[in-house]
Every structure is written in structure tokens, then in C-alpha cells.
Amino acid sequence: MRTRGYGIRLGLGAKFTLAVLTILAGTMAANTLYSLHISTAFHEKQLVERGNALGRLISLVSPEAILGFDFVQLNDYTHQLSSQRDVVYGVILSPEGLPLSSYVDDSDPLIKQRLEGVQSNDIAKLLQALDDDFELIRLQFPIVHNEVSLGRFLVGISTQTLHSEYRRQLLTQSLALAAIVLFLSAAIHVVFRFNVLSPIQALIAASRQLGRGQYTTVEVKSTDEMGLLAQAFNAMAEEVRQEQAKLHRQANFDTLTGLPNRLMALDRIDHAINRAKRTHQRFALFFIDLDNFKSVNDSMGHAVGDELLAATGARVQATLRDADTVARLGGDEFLVLAPDVVNEVQVEEIAERLIRAISEPQDLHGRKVVARCSIGIVLFPDNGDCVEMLMANADNAMYQAKATGQGSAIFFTDEMNTRLRERMQMEQDLNLAVELGQLELHFQPIFDTAGQHHRGAEVLLRWHHPEWGDISPSVFIPLAEATGQIVAIGDWVLEQTCRRWSAWHNAGIDPGFLAINISRIQFRRRFSRRLAELMSLYSVPPQALELEITESVLLDDHYDVGEELKGLRAVGVKLSLDDFGTGYSSLSYLKRFRFDVLKIDRSFIAGLPDSPEDVLLVKAILALAKGLDLKVVAEGVETYGQLSFLTNHGCDLTQGYLLSRPVNHEVYSTYLNSLKAEVEPRRLVRSERRIVNAGG
Template identity: 40%
Template sequence: MSTVFANLEGMFFRCLVDEYWTLLSVSPGCRELTGHAAQDLVGNRQRSLEALTHPEDRAAVRGTILAALDTGGRYHIEYRIVCRDGEEKWVLERGVGLRDELGRQVLDGYLEDITDRVLAQIQLAETELRYRSIFENSVVGMFQSTENGRYLAANQALATLYRYPTPESLISSLADIATGLYVAPRRRVDFKRLIQRDGQVSDFESEVICRDGGRIWISENAHAVCAPDGSLLYYEGTVEDITERRRYQSVLQHQATHDPLTGLPNRNLLQDRLDQAVQQALRQANKVALAFVDLDNFKVINDSLGHAAGDELLIEIARRLRHALRGVDTIARYGGDEFVLIMGEQTSREDTQHLLDRVLATIQAPLALEGHDLRINCSIGVSVYPDDAQDLDGLLRVADVAMYHAKKTGKGQYHFYTRDLNQVVQDRFVLESALQRAIEHNELTVVYQPKTDAAGRVRGFEALVRWNSAGQGLVTPDRFIPLAEETGQILAIGEQVLYAACRTAASWPLVDGQALGIAVNLSARQLKEPGLLAMIADALAVSGLPPDCLELEITESMIMGDVEHTIRVLKSIKALGVRIAVDDFGTGYSSLSYLQRLPIDTLKIDRSFVSGCDRGGKAMAIPHAIIFLGKTLNLHIVAEGVETEGERDVLAISGCNEFQGYFFARPMQHAAVDEYLRSILN
């Protein structure tokens, strides 16, 4: 019996009912449980059962035991103990009070280690709480429904979508989804048939009837949840209101020629409006003025007040432009914060100046936005038909040159195109030609900036292109990349960088037993190229780089062109095994609903949000929100532009996975990378 007693897990004990719970005897299991030998515990008030008990739990333990002693019953209680090495363990104590042979009141009890069970329960509770929080607080409608058409669960977003005050009222009121929700009688049948065939439905669009009788269009993404034996338990999914999208589809012609935000004509309508103004000018022997308007410091306002405020500002500017000009004039949104004005019936420069003065005064009038009093300026470049050019492209080109000159010389003014400004055009042409030669003669080089974890361990690199021109000197990327995008030269540059980066990364040694990844930027033009997928596959094959070591970065603004096309292309790239990252996240106009559908692995926090985030408060609000969003979607989070230890630390604490920036290392040439890797491996 003593052998069995000695080998039992846990600790049997007898202790006095005193202020210390002084131990009178303990079983050998005490060492495994507490780290203390039996002789160190028995009779030792410094290592009594009270001393072993976690300070926060002592009062509850004593209260439970004393209450049991008063009633003469047995007791059991779960609490924490502190072991010899400082480790905390959860234990279950069972015991009973009695009198020993000396007549003293004692406890006979048993302590069992239940740490694994308690921690598992805590983790399960936290997981369930996070899931419930996401479910209840999501802005996207979420549901669970039975096969026969009843809702088991719904969140507030879904109830609101269907015009019900609460999820409970939605669940109780809709007894049959097939007949009570869908307009088309067989739509629920189609839903079930697709899930039975594929296990899920994606972008399942239907017209539904809301509680108030109104109708909306929805898109559902759902899947079947099955028991271990394969039997169906319920359907689970999300619902998105796509009524506006369907409405837009019915007015495609209008959308093709008008900006959806401001309602102004877009660039597609400019040629027709210019033709009309030119014909009128020819009949009346006068001229047409074209003004290229660019808002000053719009990005600063957009970044500081948010994209919603930026959109509101653009709408207000469009309204003011309509008010400033005449009915015969055309106002078009050319893109971003750029507008084009076509002003016909101009008999003299004074006529045009009068209109432009009115435009400037109207735009510069005080503006209240998001609780802020603002004064907006704009820079305007002006060209005149037929003096400066004979067609739309020519007029836009020289007006853009004049606008750049107006912005460069002080902003908040307009400038007419003159022949003297031809030098600007010539400089641009020279730079474009030099860039073409640089591409053809491999004058561009690729440098690599490390991406590290919070401890500074390198996990990969980002490939960046640099140009040190024989005739131009060092040309910064902000000068030649936008030019390359406009001219299409970015396609050749992107191809060179991709192949070079894959070859270089394939030669790197393992670090901590892992292959290093390489991130390469994709341009908007590349994303539209039909041969992109074949080029990526060939670059991997030629270099021998494993696909999962390549990460392709797209900017957030690139997503918002042809969204469906972007999703198809990215899914095809993902099928190769390549990772996808969204760069400069938070600076574009993308909808979070699209983020759920994009096959992405990584979110990169833009340097504009990283800078100064260690100040906390509002400075950390956006990075914290991006990290929380990314973690919720199970995405890898990378912060770029980290320049201080404080920025690194606060982002790491918030859950950021990787970092890049001057705090860790500047971009370096291929040879320097090899030396850098040797230094960290030795």
C-alpha cells in the first residue's frame, strides 16, 4: 500500500486548521506537484499550505474550507499554487475536517494538478468570446441556418440589413427563408443545390424582401458545417447588400461617362465636349480654353481626416466648380483630385482670366469639414485652342505642364501655357528617352531591404529598383517610376526586377533553418497584362526559387480598378504557391468587403501611419486598427518605414509580425546582402 501511495500523482496531506495551514504530513507526490521535498514542507510555516497558495486565492480558499468545517461536510475547491521555481499551477483540492489522535482539528486532503484542463477551458472561453464578438459586432451580416430554412443565429448587421430591430425578432419572424425572404420562389433550392454540390456558395446573388416590404439585392457566401459522421448540422455564411451595385449595372452608360462620386463627366466624355466647344468656336470665330485643375495638399487632408472626408471634399469642390462656371462650360473629374475645365466662347485672355479668378475665389472660400475649418487651394494650368494645340491630348499635355509650373511657383494660382515652358516638356522627353536606354542596357539595378522580426532576425527582403544614369546621375524612384507607369516602360522594368530578385533570392542561405523570402512590387499595368502569370511561373522556374519564397506586393489603390479582374488574377497567382501582400494599406479607397474576398497573405502598414506611432493615442489608432483587422483575417502584418526603437516596440506589442526600415537596415546592393547574411550567420 505504501508503494501505491508513493506513486500516486498529486499530493495527499494533513494540516492543522490554523492561520498557516501548517502541514503535518505530505505524500511523496509533493515534489512533482510543488517542487518541494516532503521534509521541506512538514512543520514549516514559511512553506505551509497557506504560503503555497497564490496570494489572490487565499481568502477564497480559507472561506470555502471554514464553511465546510462549520457544517461538518467535505469540500472541494479549485485555485492556484506557486511552486518552488515560481511557476503557477491550478489545483483541485478535496478534503474533510476531523480530529487527530491528539484532539487537534486538522484537514485531510488531496491536491490534484488540473493546470492543463483549466488553461484549455480559459483558451476555449477566450476563443468563443472572440468569435462571439466578431459575430455580434461585424458590420457584415452573418448567419447560421438549418437545412429546412430556419435561422439558428443571426447578428445585428443582418437584422439591420433586413430591417428588423434585433436578431431575435428576425429569427422568430422568418419561419421559412425560402418563402419569407427570397423573391424568386426557387432561390433557396438553388442555394441548397450549390452547397450540396460544392460544399459552399460564393457571390450568390438574390433579391430579397425586407421586413418593411422593401426589396434589396444581396450577395451570400456560405458553406455547410457537418458533424464528424458527415451529416449536415447547419449552413453558415455572410450577407452583403449589393443593391447599389445592381443599380449601377442598370445605368452602365451613364457610369461609363460620369464620375460616380461627384456626378461630373469623366475623361471619357472630354473628347465629345471639346469637339462641341471647338465647333462652336469655329462658328463664332473665338477660342476654347482648357484648364487642368489640381487640388493642393489633397493627400495631406485625405491622410489626416480620412478617405470619407476626402470624398466629401471632392464632392464639395465639384459643386463649387459648377457654381463658378457657366452652363456652356464642361467640368470633368479627370482622376483623383484632378479636374478639367473646358471653357468655350473665349474672345480674349481677359475672358478666361475672369472665369479663372472666379474659380480660384470659389474654391478658396472657407470650408468646414469633419469639424475643421479649412481653406483649399488649387493650382491651374491653362491651354488655349487653337493657339497651343489642336487636339485634346495636346491641350491636356501642355495644360499639365502649365499646372506643374503653377504648383512649383507657389500653388494657389493659375498659369497659362507659354512657349518658354517647352523646356519642361523637353526635360521630360529626355528623361523618358534616358529611361528607355537604361532599360535596354540594363542600367537599372535592384537593391534589397531586409524585413526582420521584432528581435531583429532577418526573415526576408524587399526588392527595390534604383537608377544611376550615366547622363542624368542618380534619378530617384519618385521621378522615374510615375513616368514609367505613364509610358508603359514599367512593364519592362517590372520584368527585369522580378527575374533579378528571384535569381538573387534563390542563392541565399537558410537562416534559422528557413529559406528567406523576397517581396517584389507589381504595378497597376502589370496586373492588367495577360502574360503576367506565365512570366511569374517562368521566373520561378528559371531561378529555382520555391514559390512560397516569393511575395508579390500590390498597392491598395490598384484593387479598386476592375475589382473582379483583380481578384481573378490574384487567385491565379496564388494557385502557383506565391504569396500576395497589400502594400501601403490604409492609404487607398478600398472597401473592407473586398478585403475578405482577396486571396492575400500580408498587409503592409504604410510608413505614413508608422511614423511617430510610438507617441500613442491617435498616432497609434490607425496602425492598431490595421493590425487588429489583419489578425482577425489571419493575415501577416508588416510595418514599413520603421525608424526608431519606440516605433518598433509599440508595433511589436500590438502584434505586428515583421518590420522594415532604416532602424534595421537601409536597402543594399546584391553583394552587400551576401556580406550582411554572412555577418548574421557567423
Template identity: 40%
Template sequence: MSKLPAAAPFDFAGSSTAVCDAVLKLRGDALHAELGRIAACLLASPQGTFVLCGAGASCAPASREGRLEKDVQVDGRCVGRYEVTGRAYTLDDWRQLEGLAALTGTLLQMHGLAQRTTHAYAHMEAQLAHQSQILDQIHESVLTMDRMGYITSWNKGAEQLFGYTALEAIGRNILFLYADEDPTPLDAFPEEGGRMMEVRRRKKSGEVFWASLSLSPLNDLEDHPIGLIAYLTDITERKLAEERLHHLAYYQELTGLPNRRLFGRLVDQSLTVAQRNETTACVLYVDINRFRLINGTLGRRIGDELLRQAAQRFRNALRDEDVVAHLAADEFAIGLFDVRQHFEATTVAQKLQAALEAPFRIEGHDLRVGASIGISVYPQDGQDAETLLRMADIAMERAKENAQNPDKSVAFYRLDMNQGMEQRMKIESGLRHALGHGELVLHYQPKFEIASGRLVGAEALVRWKHPTRGMVPPSEFIPLAESTGLIVQVGEWVLEQACAQASIWQQAGLPPFRLAVNVSAREFTSSLPDRVASTLRRYRLPPYWLELEITESTLMHDIEQVIDIMDCVNGLGVALSLDDFGTGYSSLSYLKRFPIDTLKIDRSFTTGIPRDSSDCAIASTIISMGRRLGHRVIAEGVETVDQIEFLREAGCDEVQGYLYGKPLPACEFEAALRENWLLVA
């Protein structure tokens, strides 16, 4: 109970402020005493109290004179009662007390709600802290992200796994943890749980590791998806163990090459592609000669090292797409795919044998070995890897038995293929011999200007004068030289001999004419301009004596590099001619960029002139195109008067063929030049 102070009574606004302060700051008896004092002051009463009461108290004024009471209710429940006494009270006094009680009830209700909310938040914070402690104590890395992939939480396990603190990680996109080669895009994440995957991630240190990743949806209170929860566990050790087991199961431990089991799988996969593309494939079975003798005499350690070095030499001799396997001991297998002709496998076999020619220097020993090789061909000899391998093994045994030199012996499983291979190998070895023993000669076929009938040039054509077979047709040895790479040596020899002969004719006083030399695609490299320049300098030959003929197949490689090489050749003053035009696949959009002087119509289009309307149309189109581009046009293979008349009317500039002159040796060509042909000055 509180007595009225001597100060002037409150107005209602002042009482409201006092009640607000009391509810906010006081509790228990102190609050009740202050509320009683405020009521006494408001009504200018000698005595005022606030007492707790139960529900159902009367809301009417007290019946006794000199006393006024009013319940304070919160949500329909009585929580206390104002009582003032000591004077006569009016209806206005009752209304003021009623207003004070209503205000007090409202303030107590709001304060209670605020307290409950505060307690709820405190309880929630305690729960979150508790959950955070639990997440931080588990070893698994747990993080959450929004639907755009930005990290929203990061536990201690994530800190330990990745090395980033929560402060460094939260707010960044999850992609910063990806390894560079990780193929999993962010939009591949599911919106429902149950997705498990194995991924590669990157730590703060830069180390890349394998992790097991589990994703679960993160929903809001209305169960709408707002992000993902990611659980990660480091599984690097398990993955390394799996890789070791895989390597043991599919690779030879000694050489690191695929074993027979993996070789079979790889070959079968490639045969499926070969079947779809209707191409040929070959399997080579390689047996290293004298290995068992070396292994038994010098010991297994030296034998193992020999096998390791042999395996490396084989790998270096093959293309990346070829499959090489170590089957057992001294036996290897090679898978060749996308092979155009089966005999190309013999070239690979010879490369493998050549790779073993240099001695193996191991612990002070110079060891020499060779190889016998058997070849089987898909689809003739088998439809699967195991069959082809078995057939190649039989062919290898046949090669060992039938060869005078086992280190150079190669055999196909089918006898008819062996006969073709033996003939091809004889031609190849003979051509190598011919290059070094003067069996190659040049013949020269003249080129004439149609308008004047005068000679304007000649093409240098290589011929092989075999000591027993006589003249070997170019169609027999040029394709072989192309497939074996000998065409580079042949081409170098032709350029050298043609320039030497042109120098002789220059010194003999003959007027200059263009001497054309064919350049293969293998020769058309960045070293060509320097080789041409040095050859011209060596024979003191002006560049206008020389013309290089290139085929359209040469242009199918790096266009920009080809144009750079052509520009360098042009810079020397040497003319360029595009041979066999119309038979290749060069883009006409590039033709205008090639710095060429002459287009040569292939003989396949001149043969049918003038009977074949298609040949006539093609030849006319090439001539018209060449003239519009500012190139001279020459037709080869001209053998009849009708052909020359058609070409003259179509506007062709030059011709070459048996109608005017066949290829002749240098001395006969010079004699005909002096006696019968006129040179264009």
C-alpha cells in the first residue's frame, strides 16, 4: 500500500508513462506497490493499492461509499485489482480508474509476450549452439549452400578437410572448391535427397583429393527448397587402393603396359568402331629373340631391365592411338586401328624391329635382340580380340620357322597376304638400295604453250632402272614410297638432280625454261624453303628455272602453315603449280589465298575429252576459274588432236602429254629440244 505524496496529482498521460516505466523496470511486490501509488496519485486518494486476485472478480464499482475497485485483465483472465479509498468518488473517477486498469492489462500482456519471445529466441539460440557443437564434433565435413551454390554454413569438419575457415568459405560459390578437371556442373545437383557421388575437390593448399559427396535438400519452414546440405568424406586412400588393384588386374607390373586381359578389352572396343566405320584393323604378336638366353645367362634382374627398355622403345615407335601390351615374359602385342590397307601393318612391324636394332646397355653389357612378328587382320582372320591374338601367334611361329633372319621376319596369318607382303618388302628394300646406288634416273616431259606451240617448261619424273627387272613402273614404287616415308628421300634426290641438270643446260647456253619438280605432302614442311634456297645456291641456278608442283592433298593440313610455306617459296622467286586439280577436297574459299602460278588439270578429266560431256564441263570450269583468278592453266595427259582443239577453244594455256612428247632421259630431251622444239623466249 502506498500513500498519496505531497506532490500535485497526476493527469492520465503522466500516469500512463509511469505505468509503462513500472511494468518495464519492476517485478513482484515493488511493481504492485508502484501501481497502487500511481492509482492513488491519479485519483487524488489518500490510499491506493494493487493486489493480485483470481479470475471472476467483480468489474463494478464497490458498493461502499469512499472505496473504488477495478480488475486488471489479460486475455480475459484477472491478474490483479486496483483499490483506492479515502474520499467520495464520482463516475468520472471510476472512468479514470477503468482506463488505468485497461492500460495496465495491455502493458502486462505486451510485456509477457515480449518475455516469452525473448525466452523462445534464447531457447532457439541454445538449440542452434547445441546443434553447431554437435556438427563441429563429428568428423564429417558438412556445409550448406543456397540454390545458386553460394555457401551459407561451414562446420569444423569442413575447415579441417579443406583448410578454409568458415569466415573464408561462407559467401563464396561452391565452385571454388572444384578441381580444374572436375566435370560436374552445379546444375547437375538434385533438388531431392539420395544422390551419392565420388568427386575430386581442391584444398586451400592446392592438393586435389577424392571425396564421397552426399547431397540432401535444405527446406524452409513451409517445406520449400532453399538450398542443399552437402556431406563430404575424404576417400583418397580408398581410391588409391582401388587404382592399385585395378593396375594390378590390368597392367603388367614390370613394364607398366596393359596385360592380355586389358588388351582384349581395348581391342574389342576398337573393333566395334572399325565394324561401324567399315575399316581394317590388325593385331601384331611380337616375340623378342634371344631374350630367354640373356635372362638365363645374366640373371632375371638384367632380363627385367631389358624388357622394360624394349617396352619403352615399342611405345616410342607407335602412335598414341595404337595399343601396345605386354602379354608374358618376352611376348608383346600391338593393336592397329583405322588401317587403310592391311600391308601397312608390315611398315609398323619393321619400325618395331628397327627400334630393337640399337644395343641395350645394361650394367656394362651390350645386349642385342631382335623380334619375330606375326600379323592377323580384322575381319578376315577373326571378329574378336582373342581370335585375332591367337591367329597372330600362329603367324609369329610361322615367321620364326620360315625366315633366314628371325630378327627381320614378319608373317601374316593368311598365306596370300604373306605373298603380297614379301613382294612389297622386296620392292621397299630394293628402293632403299636404289637411292644409294644410282638406280634412280630422271626423265623429262615437255610442256607446250598452245597459242605459239613453243616449249615453256618440262616436268622432272623419277624412274627406277632396276638391274634385273628393268624399268619399274612409278605406279609400283611411288605409293610404296609414300606409305613408308621414303618419298622424302626420293623427293630430295629429285630436287637435287633436277637442279644439277638445269645448271648443266644453263651452262650449255640453252634459254631458260621452267623445270617442274613434284613435292609430296610429307616434304611440304617449314624446312622446304631453306632446302630449295640452298640447292639453288649450290648450283648457282636462278629461281626462274625451277617450279614446284604440289597436290591438293598437301593443302588438307594446316592451311595457314601451308600458305606461309608457299609465301616463302614465292619469296625465293620459285613458281608454284597446283597439280591434279579437281581430284582433292581443297576449299575454293582458300584457293584465292594460295600464291600459285599455275593450275594443272588432272589427266582423269582430259582422257574423256571431247566425248565425255562431264569431263568437258569439268575441264572448262577449271580453265574458266583459273583464268578469273589470274592463274595459267595446263592440262596433262593430252594424246589426241581432238583434245588439243577442245582445250584451245576453252582457253587453256598449256598442255603436256604424249601428243607432244613423252618423258625422255636428259640427253634425248636436250637433243629433241635443239632439233625439234622451239623455246618461248
């Protein structure tokens, strides 16, 4: 028996034995009680028959003595009763109820008890006292002579002795029964224990071992159900063992490369930490991420990508010592654990070997592929004392390496963590920026190049951080894209833009068009539908908006770009291909997706008019746009030379610091109001430039 909490838990053996004991005891007790009851009833019947025989005899012989007033004789008759066992009294009563003769057995316990307070010769009271005694059989016989009643003969027969004997028998048989039941229960328990409990306990022990991952079998001792159960258990254990091995393989190894996976890598690191702590040695972790692996997948297919991963794993493994571990963490990420490193120089050598091995050209499906990688390196215990910290720091270092440039390896530094923390803080703050009104729209006017007339503005986002001041969009927009916050922020920008345009329009001001930058993340979320809603809400006509989309949006294969662009076309807004020339600048895009505007990246404008390459490129772009009937916007115009070049070569629109810096809403409103009052455009431009630059 075992206890748990406040309850009592009985074992199977105890339950079975208790059940057997209960059934046996119940059955035998019922049988005993029934037998004793039958026996007692039989003996009571015998007593009654004996009393009847005695009574009839005495009632038969009494008339003569009664008629002769032979009380001595009557006494002889009644005293004859004294020789009869269990007869406690015999009384001959006259017809008037007076006792003519009586015998009372004073020694009988029942009579003794009833005689308390009653004189033994007071027969009437004694009979009354005994009248309701359940342990007394009372018989009555009429005494008749020649049909004349001479009296009655009363006999009292005590069943006390019988009942005492019943109780004694009950006690004796109960004790015997208890002994038999206990013996049988013990015997059954022993048999049950050896034939059932022991095998079950062996199965339980084996099951527990199996539960702990220790493969074990039980001995099959019989061919009965228990034997079959043991056989079934052994078969199950074998299957579990095989399944466990399979699961272990699946859980700990990468199916593509055959290398340990992240789980096992973390386990190995944990072991390495413990070992290094014991031996006071250092080890290094190399967090490897293949550069531009996505491009390989996209351009050459996933089969090649998988092959590249497998080959990379094999190469890395071949580069390392036997004691080193290489694992695939997932995707294009690998981890190398190099125990027992002496110094950073040794670590650097390993990193260089890794970079060399990975960057060697590979022949995959008949194509030469050169993979690059970025490696983040951490050392134990220098850069962390636990698995999580080491992995996080290695990951951080890897990102720094990736930011530094392809094919580099960087040791983790504490500054990386500082930057990481700042980035995380920024993430948190950016969540609240819209709500706290820290975001603000700025507008950079766009002019037609030829007449220098105001045509619209590019909407730019500014973040005024209460602690860090103004944060550049080049800092927080990538962060917002990485965290997905760009969706909410972009929506806010879109709504604010519509609201502003509507407000100016309602004020009788012509703001021209407003060009809004759309993130590829934002583009995925049924953007056209949302845009149509807002335009409808603020009564913004399609020509009032221009959407600037980078090539990265077109490269995104997560959705059907064509369908979304078709939706935007249906809304009626203009589409501008932003930063043209910096990416693939695939002409097929221009063919597939109909744009209205090409926006030349500022990097090409910067070299004008002196850089022959930039001149050549800008001229080519302008020619291409003219050929495709696209408007061209040149951004980043900062000098008169640039402006003059663009004017001379037919660029449609320009924007840049030369013309106006981005200004906030109030300044831009003032500028628009001034445009409304002015008639002469060129003057207006000069005045505006002056005002705007003063405002910026």
C-alpha cells in the first residue's frame, strides 16, 4: 500500500486480495449464518415439539389429580419438567387462572433475570414478566375431562441455551471462517503475487527503464496471458528502441547534410562549456551564414541550393579537426564548435580555412557556383558563459560580418551588443512613435526641369525621438521593415498624405502630386484596396498621388506583383520606379510592368556633369525613358551644373537640395500659399527656393 497526498493507493495485489477476502468472507459468512439459522430453527422446532409432547402428556394425566385435588401429584407432574432441558417453567392453572401446581427453574438465567423484583411463587407476575420475552417459547394446553375444562397447562421453554449455543457456534465458526478466509486469501495472494504481480512488477520496472530511454526486455516465463504480455512488451520495446533511434537521428541530425542540427549543436556547446569549465580551457564558436544564398535558390532552383548546402557542410567538416563539430543550424546557417583553442590567432586561422573552403568554386548541376559566407566568432568564456549568450553573440557578430561585407569573419565585441541593445530599444520606441506623435511628414518639392514650375513633392518621413533627436529614415525604415512595423507606419503615412492633400485642396491650394515611397513589405498586404479606401475617404483624385516602388518590390516572389500593380493601375495612381539604376535595372521589368515615371538615383546625379560614366548612364536612362514614354525624375540635384545638365538633356522633373530641402507641413503650406498668390513662375521658384532653404 502506498500513499499519495491524503489518499491511500492500493496496489493491484492488495485490491485483488481484498476482493477475494471480501467475497470469501461474505460467501462463507452468509453460508454459516444460513446454516446456523437453519440449525437453530430446526432445534427450536424440536423444542416446540418436545414441549408439545410434554404438555399433551401432562394435560392428559392431570385431570385425575386435579379432580382428586392431588396437588402433590400435580407437583410431581410439573416437577417432571425439571428433568427436561430448557423447560424453565410449567404451570397448571385452574379455570379461574389460579395456579394449582407450578414448577419454575430458579437457576435458569432468564428466570433469574425476570424474577428480579418478583417473588418466585408469584406465578401470575412471573408469567406476565415473561410474556414478551423473545427468548421464550410459550405453549399452552387445555386440561379437559369429559368436555369440562379443568384448567390449562402452561409450559415455558427457554431458547437462551439454544441461542447461546447459536452464538457460541457463530463465534466458533466465525473464528474458523476467519482463519480459513485468511489462509485462503494468503494462499491466493501468494499465487497471485508469483503468477501475476511479479511479472507485472517486472513489466513496470522495464517500462520505467524504457521511459528513461533504457532499452530493456523482460523474461518470458510462461505461455499464458502474462507470457504473451511479456512477449508483446518485448516486441514493443524493440519497436520503441528503433523508433527512438530514428527520432534521435531526426531530432539531432540534419537530413540534408547529415550534420548535427541546432538541437545537437546546442547540446554539444553545453557539453563543451562544462568540459571547458573543468579543464579551464577555451573554445570557439563560428556562426557561418552563406551570403546571397537566396539568390542561388531563386536563380538556380532549390535543388541546387540544397546541393550547395550539402557540399558546404562536407567541405567545412573536411576542413576541421576530428574534435571539432560542425552543425547546420537551419537554412544557410552553419555552426562550428572548435574546442581547446589556445588563442585568437588559432581561431583566425580556422576562420580563414573555413572561408577558403566555402568560397572555392563548386560544380553543381554543371554550373560553377561560388559561395561566400559571413562568420561571427565567439570565444568561451570571453564572450559568454552559457549557450544562449554564446549563440546570441555569435549571431550578432555574424550580422556585423555580413554588414561589413561578404566573405568576412568578425570576432564578437561588446560594442556589438551595445548596438544590438540600441536597435532593440529603437524597435520598442518605434512601436509607440505613431501613437505618441513622434512621426512627422516632410515634403521635398519636385519641379519641372524646363520651366522650374512646382509640380508636387516627395513625401518623406521624419522621426523626432525625445532622447535621440531626429532619427534618419535610413536608420529606422530598415528596422521597421525588419520588424514588420512598416505596415502600420506606411499606412499612417498614406492616410496622413491623403489627409494633407485633401486639406490643401479644400483650402483652395493646389499641392500638385504627392509621391509616396512604398515598402515591399507594405506592398504585400493588399495595398491597392487600402489605398482605394483612403482615396475615397479623403476624396483624393488618382493624379494627386504617385507611388514610388523600388526594384526590390518587383523581385519579391512572395506574391503576385503583377496582380497588385494591376490593382493600383485600376485605382489610377501613377507608378514610379524608384532608385532606378542601383539594382538589377532589368529592362524586362519595364516591359512587364507599366510604370509612369523613372526616378534616377541620386548616386548617378552626384557625378554630373563631370563624371563621364554618370553622364553616360544618365543620358542612357533619359533616352530609355523617352523611348518608353516615361517621365523621368532626377533626385539629389544639388548644383546648378547638375540642374543645367538635366535641363539640357530633357529630364522632366528634378528635386534636390538645390531646389528645396524637405520641409515640414507648416513650411510647405506657407510655400504652397505663396505659390497661389504668385503669377510669375521663375520668380516664384527663386523666392520659394530662398524661402524653403531658409526654412530647411
